Amino acid sequence: MKRLSSLKELAGLRQSIATVRDTKKQVVNICGGTGCIALGANDVIKAFNEEIAARGLQDKVDVRVSGCPGFCERGSILTIEPQNIFYQRVRRKDVAELVQATLIDGKTVERLLYPDLTTGKKVIREAEVPFYTKQKRVLLAHSSRIDPQSIEDYLYFGGYAALSKALSAMKPEHIIDEMKASGLRGRGGGGFPTGRKWETTRHAHGDIKYVICNCDEGDPGAFMDRSLMEGNPHSVLEGMIIGAYAIGAHEGYIYVRNEYPLAVKNARIAIEQAEEYGLLGDNILGSGFNFHVKISRGGGAFVCGESTALMASLEGEVGEPRAKYVHTSEKGLWDRPSNLNNVETWANVPQIINNGAKWFAGIGTAGSKGTKIFSLVGKVRNTGLVEVPMGITLREIIFDIGGGIPGNKKFKAVQTGGPSGGFIPENLLDLQVDFDELTRVGSMMGSGAMIVMDESNCMVDMAKYFVTFLMGELCGKCLPCREGMKQLHYLLTRVTGGLGTIEDIALIESLCSTMWDTSLCGLGYSAPNPVMTSLKYFREEWDAHIDEKRCPAKVCKPLITYNIMANCPNCGLCVKACPVQAITPRGKKEPVVLDQVKCTRCGSCFDVCRLDAVLVK
Amino acid sequence: MVKLTIDGRQTEAKEGAMVLDAARALNIYIPTLCAHESVSAYGACRLCTVDITTRSGRNRMVTSCLYPVEEGLAVKTTTEKIAAHRRMLIQLLLARCPESPELKAMAKKLGADDTPFPKEDPAKNHNCILCALCTRACDEVVGQSAISFVNRGVAREMAIPFYNDSDACIACGSCFYICPTNAIQMTDKNGKRRFVMPHNTMEFELAQCAQCGRYHLPKRQIAWMAKKSGQPLEFFARCISCREEVRL
Known part of the structure; x- marks a missing residue:
């Protein structure tokens, strides 16, 4: 690999990659993201390679392990080019048939095509799948066509064009002006204007400055940053190089949690490849600009996603936040000016440089520009990664893209922004999703997790669940967060246990208010959000727990009982399933007997019963 | 200005x-x-x-x-709001350390009589409010970092590594002097200095003054002082009073 020493050489390399590439050759793009791997993608990849070798098709077909197309619900996913056929839920056993039918005979395999959820009609092209039609895929546009471990693939799709534009035709000030004009706001949660952050760091005093990429995503149900780092690491790296050039930094760090092994691996490969090509390192593309990036692996502490805690962790200290009255853009890592942005923010940079601030500002709402990636999870039919323009409604995301709630159940709430985001009820489904609107209703954009809940979720219990999560993840430095969360958990346990009183609610409210106003970092002051929105929008459920000692969703164990109905034919399934031997058979065709004292309300009998003979009261 | x-x-x-x-x-x-x-x-x-x-x-x-x-x-x-927050904060601390006289006094000053939260067993936290004054003093003033925090979140505790005897501790007692709630106790008796920390106890030998015979400083602290100041160990053989007398 020859190190590129000028923009001309980069253009030449891009040209030669395009000439060598045979666009008529068939390519099987198989998603190699973590979700699909969990569903057996590695077996599928292996099977394809074996099958193609066995049939001697190596010269006619390429197998490409691509980034994540986002439709995790339907993994393992693959696309065949140039026919552009979209196959889903592919398993190892399907491979031989796919090779014969599609790659050799040129036909489609009907049963592996995506069936439209309402009409049942089979869909051939990815672009026609309803999950994709309402999305606007900018950052994820090439993920499913690029091998993330190949810089050539990224270059083929126009990669590093933004970097060469920035180095050749733009001064650092122009880049910052462009970022400011684009209206890009930080995708990590705070929504701070990126251009302004860069400007402050550029103007901060100090010879040594740092740029940092935050890939410490740790929210339950969130995988936007992981997928982006796994699926298209060069786009993040390119953004960081442009940012460093604009800010005047020569050193950068990617802080990625070690629990994301594939993201760590792909980021490392991307850095090595970029260094070999001279896109990273000293004298980038002959411009005289030097920039080095190192990877730092995080130990998996949720609080280390907070910028100051992350920097403490990077320094080798305990990952605890500090007050940000003096911004990290002035005094950050090792007390030097540091610009920290999250993965998605960095990935937006090349797009803005390539297409211009005007194009970017044309997408979205007045206060929030561009697209946003959400991980759509929970009680929704199409689990996956969606990229939508800002300003789309929650209803469109959950019902049009997400396909609605499975099992004919009723939608209840959606939580946006991770464990400290608020619950948004059904009457606010037409809310336009952007930073300010979500904050207005008591939730937040956060990094983009979206957890859908249905009628079988108890909102008091959900609030308790997230408080329990945060209680295990907080650092313990400041009093309101540490002691407050402990007491909040205690109070919520009282309510879900049927011991709550009206005074408890008043205490919860004033405790939350103190946590909001006096906590040291974002974890503490946003932690009351789920509790307060649950109280605000689902008060009747709280009242049922307190006044009637009843859990309307039938979730809170101390408030429910399992009962055997008269139609029980004594099949014995529940007798075997019960882990505490609380169910005894009485005889042929006679309903079994459930001992309420022994019963732990685990729900095993309810789950195994095929005749609806177990009733939850 | x-x-x-x-x-x-x-x-x-x-x-x-x-x-x-x-x-x-x-x-x-x-x-x-x-x-x-x-x-x-x-x-x-x-x-x-x-x-x-x-x-x-x-x-x-x-x-x-x-x-x-x-x-x-x-x-x-x-402001009214701040006063309410301060009351809430001190009530949270009172739940953590219900028997601390210092906290009770401050609660009274801030207008809180009692805590609405369940009181933890006083033996659990031993009046330690995790303010980090002792760990900061040990790190920044003494430079030894013998004590620090262990565990994360609600399980956080101030302790020495592995709750064992600390090699780094010079028994100077800075942590004891700075603690706002007397969560650390220090007693000198029978030639020994004994620390009762919230989660462990430590004992150190005291040195005897070569002149008056009084026990004056922990042996480890003398070694530390000699190293820091560059004075020979013999310089610290006598207690400060005896040394002062000579100078006069």
């Missing part, structure tokens, strides 16, 4: 000074548990929260121990 107003009073403070210092210079009382002039500001107890309005009109609550003074800043050291 930076000009600002605190509770309506015009004042000046050095650039880089904290709002808490500026308020104290005016004899304005702001409650604190984790601030001390010998160590860096930390912001753990949050009791010093004040209301500020910047020159540009932005209003918010900040911890005064960590917020640097700025030109044109208007500070209110107490």
